[in-house]
């Protein structure tokens with residue numbers, strides 16, 4: 001089996017394990033992975049060197065993604081880290097800045113990008129959408145590509161590269177279309193622009209707050225540390241009904 005069919009087989013297997021057929025878009029990837037035990041944290045990083053990471057902590061794996069990137073970029077990054085989780089989880093951590101296409105990246109990064117493309121945008125899902133919209137035998141226009149991209153829930157750039165890769169548009173169309181402003185195109189079509197914009201979300205597993213409160217109430221961390229940890233998720237520790245531990249000298 002060639003490298004590219006191997007990665008598409010892995011992406012198909014991954015979908016099957018998640019209970020997804022390969023001809024549908026993936027809805028709410030973040031929640032889906034989280035429900036399967038792979039924790040997804042979204043947080044505004046405040047630096048540009050990385051857009052996502054995969055780490056293991058106390059036996060659990062976490063994907064952390066920069067929510068100052070566009071939502072479409074976040075989706076691709078999370079799928080990329082999921083690829084690392086499936087194939088490279090014996091490595092302690094990955095810190096990545098996935099981009100698609102990815103000329104010049106290390107092999108392991110290119111593999112994760114291939115996986116993300118195959119996982120999010122399987123040929124079957126794209127072709128099904130085209131058939132359902134009466135475009136099976138037609139040329140795909142730029143506006144069709146934007147509507148397809150929105151249906152699949154990825155960035156405009158990602159769908160344009162994928163369409164070209166699958167031979168559904170020409171290389172010249174790809175070159176021209178990636179220069180277009182997706183926000184402008186979506187507005188013309190009356191579509192949402194969420195996928196093209198950062199959402200600066202702070203989304204952490206529910207246990208985050210519980211664990212910090214427990215650590216404070218059992219005297220393992222100071223109030224100041226609890227306060228700092230909860231501030232990161234926009235929660236004021238002073239508003240919580242806390243059981244203060246015996247040593248409470250730093251409570252303000």
Ligand SMILES: [Zn+2]
Pocket residue numbers: 080081084094095096097098108109112
């Ligand atoms: Zn990576």
